[in-house]
Amino acid sequence: MIQHIVLYPIIIQLLLAILMLFSWRSISVQKVISVTGSIFSLLIAVWLFTTVWNNGTLTVQSGNWEAPFGITFVADTFAATLVLLTGISGLAVSVFSVGTILKARLKFGFLPVLHFLLLGINGAFLTGDIFNLFVWFEIIIISSFVLITLGGEKKQLEGAVKYFTLNIFASVIFLTAVAVLYGLTGSLNMADLSLKIAAIENRGLVEITAILFLVGFGIKAAIFPLYFWLPASYHTPPPAVSAVFGGLLTKVGVYALIRVFTLIFVGDVFLENIILVIAGLTLFTGAIGALVQNNIAKMFSYLIICHIGYMILGLGLYTEAAIAGAIFYLIHDIIVKTNLFMVSGLIYRIKGTFSMRDLGGIYAKYPLLSLLMIIPFFSLVGIPPLSGFWPKLALISESFKIENYWLIAAVLFGTFITMFVIARMWADVFWKEGVKLPRLQNFRYFDILKIEKKIQIVAPIVFLALISLYIGFGAENIQQLSLRVGNELMNNQFYIEAVLGK
């Protein structure tokens, strides 16, 4: 029964969360369960990934109901890769939360909810049923609502109002799309839908359904012009929460877009053009937004939006190499964005502020830590040979092939502005002479923390920086992986055969 590994990443997160609920009163026990459990779930994700890599796509029919009647769980290379990345960044965030989240918040169940969130993310990646995907999305958003509001500060609640409104609205649109899809085909299994949608005569109706999906997932993925909730809310919770949101949540939306538009709605030129235009505009507007920010966490929020553009661009170009580029970018982006927000948390710990105007002098005080923090920054910008460079190469060369110079301009613009804002931030935060800030009362600055707390803050950053370095220097392996994923996604008969067993 080797295919049951598909369910393990979901089950372990559920078990962890339940175990932590049973030790509600003892935070130290919760901390131990969270960190050791995250290590285990990373190991399980590695196991799943190597099994899928060696044996091909695995499927489980839940309750032994044959597809397309029951709910299917599918681990193809794409899903297994993303579960692995969730394991990596889940472990980093778990350790970082243990180190930085205030005791008052941990007492109200921060850690169990974090694991419920990871449960939802793993489920969304592994399910092969469109309604089940909706349910996993709901698990994700309800956990994220708790994480974003826990603590109840004014800015958190204000951000949360925008966050929950747009996310519930996106869910309603997604549900509407599922309803129309069910009315059209009478099926919910994604592989089965792929066959049935291809056979439908009324293409207009199919196109409208596809646009409903584009809007529903687009709000979650924060694409232009549906992203305004993101910069209003992502900087409000503690950095550990921003890290898991920025690293994984928007990427679940991107995953859903890539899955739906390579499996169910394929070969529609009109939609591909729309996606290309959206990608270009996302790159452009996200970059412009990042340019004017003074708060580093807010600047990173805009960079999330800007870089979603690259992945959507790969989807819109719709060639094997372009999809592989998008996947490579996705792999790089999950690690680097998680790390970026943790770095912002470290900067906040050192100085007690996010404002670039007040920050400064970190390089003079902590030269080694600064050198560590430069790794995610340079990876983000994509200075060769670090990780952000390689996927852009594929995206630009594929844009040249269709001779769309606007897209190339958008990619270069996004990259250039990213480099500019990161360089300016580096000069402001690290090199500039530090302003003498009044020490805040009751704020635990980095230099007065105990050594074990320091390790809990720095170790996850080191861990993710090492992974980023591997993605950059071992680009050949990652490229091989992305090409295989691109190949599987473009030839969706593999997926359909694996699920329906034909």
Place this chain on the structure above:
Amino acid sequence: MIMEFLIAILIGLLYASGLYMMLRRSLVKLIIGLILLGNGANLLIFLLGRITKGKPPIIPEESKVFLDAYADPVPQALILTAIVISFGLQSFAIVLIKRAYKVVKTDDIDKMNSTDEFS
């Protein structure tokens, strides 16, 4: 046929009034708008699963397969799931706006813009 037509109109009304309420500036109306939208979506699933009257999906004892058209049970399962989920989300949302009103001291959404301002 007349039933389908009426439900279609009802769904349109629910979506339209839900969107209208969401565009108002009050927090309470925002929640009511979201609830209406959710109900509209649930009814849409019900309608698109085809309305079949008085034909339960039960195979008669003497036969092995369905002899006649039958009411599809899947949409009802979907709606049940969706109702439970939206119930949870809505109760969370109501508690959230209560807290937000207490802390921010306004229920005007246009005044909740401190997180968008430059700092």
